[in-house]
Amino acid sequence: MKKYILCFLCAVLAFLTAFFNVFGSADTALTDILYHKPTGVNNKIRIIKIDEKTLNRYGEFTDWDRGIYADLVEALCVSEEVRPAVIGFDILFSSDMNEESDKRFAEVCGKYDNVVCGFGYVFSKKIVEAEDGTLYENPMHVSDVVIPYEALRNATTQGFVTALLDESEGFIRKAFIYFDEENGERKRSFSSEIYEKYMESLGLEPEYKTDDYALTLRYSGGVSAYENISLCDVLDGNIDAKAFDDCIVLVGAYAPGMMDAYYVPVDRGQQMYGVEIHANTIQAFLEGKHLSELPSWLDGIIAAVIAALLVLVCDKLSIILVVVVCCGTAVLKLIAGGLVFNGGYIWDNLTVPVVSVIIAIYFVGLHYYKARAAKMSIEKAFSKYVAPQVVKEIAKSGTYEIKLGGENRNIAVLFVDIRGFTPLSESLEPEQVVDILNSYLELTTSCIFRHGGTLDKFIGDATMAVFNAPFDTEDYVYKAVLAAWDIVEGGNKIEEQFVERYGKHVGFGVGVNCGPAVVGNIGCDFRMDYTAIGDTVNTAARLEANAPRGTVYISDSVYEQVKDRITVEEVGEIPLKGKSKGVFVYSVTGINEADK
Numbered sequence: 001m002k003k004y005i006l007c008f009l010c011a012v013l014a015f016l017t018a019f020f021n022v023f024g025s026a027d028t029a030l031t032d033i034l035y036h037k038p039t040g041v042n043n044k045i046r047i048i049k050i051d052e053k054t055l056n057r058y059g060e061f062t063d064w065d066r067g068i069y070a071d072l073v074e075a076l077c078v079s080e081e082v083r084p085a086v087i088g089f090d091i092l093f094s095s096d097m098n099e100e101s102d103k104r105f106a107e108v109c110g111k112y113d114n115v116v117c118g119f120g121y122v123f124s125k126k127i128v129e130a131e132d133g134t135l136y137e138n139p140m141h142v143s144d145v146v147i148p149y150e151a152l153r154n155a156t157t158q159g160f161v162t163a164l165l166d167e168s169e170g171f172i173r174k175a176f177i178y179f180d181e182e183n184g185e186r187k188r189s190f191s192s193e194i195y196e197k198y199m200e201s202l203g204l205e206p207e208y209k210t211d212d213y214a215l216t217l218r219y220s221g222g223v224s225a226y227e228n229i230s231l232c233d234v235l236d237g238n239i240d241a242k243a244f245d246d247c248i249v250l251v252g253a254y255a256p257g258m259m260d261a262y263y264v265p266v267d268r269g270q271q272m273y274g275v276e277i278h279a280n281t282i283q284a285f286l287e288g289k290h291l292s293e294l295p296s297w298l299d300g301i302i303a304a305v306i307a308a309l310l311v312l313v314c315d316k317l318s319i320i321l322v323v324v325v326c327c328g329t330a331v332l333k334l335i336a337g338g339l340v341f342n343g344g345y346i347w348d349n350l351t352v353p354v355v356s357v358i359i360a361i362y363f364v365g366l367h368y369y370k371a372r373a374a375k376m377s378i379e380k381a382f383s384k385y386v387a388p389q390v391v392k393e394i395a396k397s398g399t400y401e402i403k404l405g406g407e408n409r410n411i412a413v414l415f416v417d418i419r420g421f422t423p424l425s426e427s428l429e430p431e432q433v434v435d436i437l438n439s440y441l442e443l444t445t446s447c448i449f450r451h452g453g454t455l456d457k458f459i460g461d462a463t464m465a466v467f468n469a470p471f472d473t474e475d476y477v478y479k480a481v482l483a484a485w486d487i488v489e490g491g492n493k494i495e496e497q498f499v500e501r502y503g504k505h506v507g508f509g510v511g512v513n514c515g516p517a518v519v520g521n522i523g524c525d526f527r528m529d530y531t532a533i534g535d536t537v538n539t540a541a542r543l544e545a546n547a548p549r550g551t552v553y554i555s556d557s558v559y560e561q562v563k564d565r566i567t568v569e570e571v572g573e574i575p576l577k578g579k580s581k582g583v584f585v586y587s588v589t590g591i592n593e594a595d596k
Helices: 002-019 024-035 052-058 067-076 099-112 150-155 190-202 231-235 274-287 296-314 319-342 351-382 388-397 421-426 430-450 476-502 535-546 556-562
Strands: 045-050 086-089 115-129 135-146 157-160 172-176 178-180 186-188 214-217 228-230 248-253 261-263 271-273 290-293 405-418 454-459 462-467 508-524 527-533 551-555 566-574 583-591
Touching: 002 296, 002 351, 024 319, 045 052, 045 231, 045 274, 052 231, 067 086, 067 099, 067 231, 067 248, 086 190, 099 115, 099 150, 115 150, 115 190, 157 186, 157 190, 172 190, 172 274, 186 190, 190 248, 190 274, 214 274, 228 231, 248 274, 261 274, 271 274, 296 319, 296 351, 319 351, 405 430, 405 476, 405 527, 405 535, 430 454, 430 462, 430 476, 454 527, 462 476, 462 527, 462 535, 476 508, 476 551, 476 556, 476 583, 508 535, 508 556, 527 535, 535 551, 535 583, 551 556, 556 583
Parallel strands: 045 228, 045 248, 086 115, 086 248, 115 157, 508 551
Antiparallel strands: 115 135, 172 214, 178 186, 214 290, 261 271, 405 462, 405 508, 454 462, 508 527, 551 583, 566 583
């Protein structure tokens, strides 16, 4: 159930993020960087640039005599057979300057009838009233129009050169096709006028592939990609006029000081001159290359479906596969974004990668949390009866599974018991009995843990421990004997305290045996104990029962494995309850110090 709730929440999050375009400019920047690459310029579009070289030749641009432009048109249009299809001046010839040169420029333009000049709108925001009486803000209220001087206006076609800037970033992503003035008159943009004039020269009908007043540009060329020639080189005759025959020739600013440069999606971070943007726009019109945005609801549904599927898939995977699948999904989404972009569409590219990363982080965190919880569960389960160093190893490996069932293992089993505990407890106060018992249990537990044993259980005043379970322990038989010997020696020391405190003698009998046994969790799902069962265990218990106070009894199987490192006295074969054959027993008298 939790999985499906998470699936639903992630889907909703992804849908809303994509639908409302939460990442906005970040997503747009990613699209620019990954996909908005130049695709190749149209060689029929050429730029004559007013660059530093030209400015150094003719002086300050605002002081130019318009005879320069008249000379340029005549240098390009050498005859009816050799001339550009269209000449577009991305320049505002807004006022009279020199009557004679102004007139000449207008006459030359009228003579060839292939010139398009620019004019400019000055937009401002204004509160206006709609037909239904409601008020709204019109961001493109025309507060002024900068038009060419009258003679030139009568001799040429004009289109407005005003740029359509992205308000959030100041980039030019869209281009005007037309603009409807408040009086209802429709004006075409500079680029669309040139496009239509060029199509007319080819005998073709213009087609914009959209009914909107503007289109989102798919830039074909980057900064300085279109062939560009200095205006002064053309006037000097350094360029053959045939180079411009039947071409679209754009004339415009190409110098930093002329304040006609803008940021664009291609070559992000660099500015492109306005005349180059017009060149890209015209090529977009010619080739029908523009971008359309997918509907927000479709963006949202795509993101939601991917997010939901990711959650369902990752719920069953390992950490490594979760990371691989989520990263792969993000990469595939970005690759798909490129294919969609090349098909002429823009969609939300950032939501799916971000949601994929969030899902990956969630599942990695969940895996970590579960592993941590399992580790703590193992530590808690074993800390009560396994030596601390063994608990650390179990938690470190994280491979032990707590479940019902056992396994056959070779182990050493240690039993220890207080001799005469029942009559002792009857002669003392309850508090005194508890004090003795706690001291005894603390001693036995510390000795068992110190030598890597597993504390199996307390049985009244008896203690049972196993060695070499649940994990393999090196030299486990010898370590069991060491633990038994330490218990006896420790018992002798605390006995003195009990004599002084209570006037009672307390001693321990210990038995150690080794051999095969069934070891594991015995019980039921809600209550289980880790223990060992079998004849090996029973024999160890019988050895302890026969051991006098302060004595460690070991079986012959134990003795055979440790005889070179301990000293013993032979006790002989003793009968054990429940066994048809006796066991040969040894009493440990010492541990070789060199082997300790």
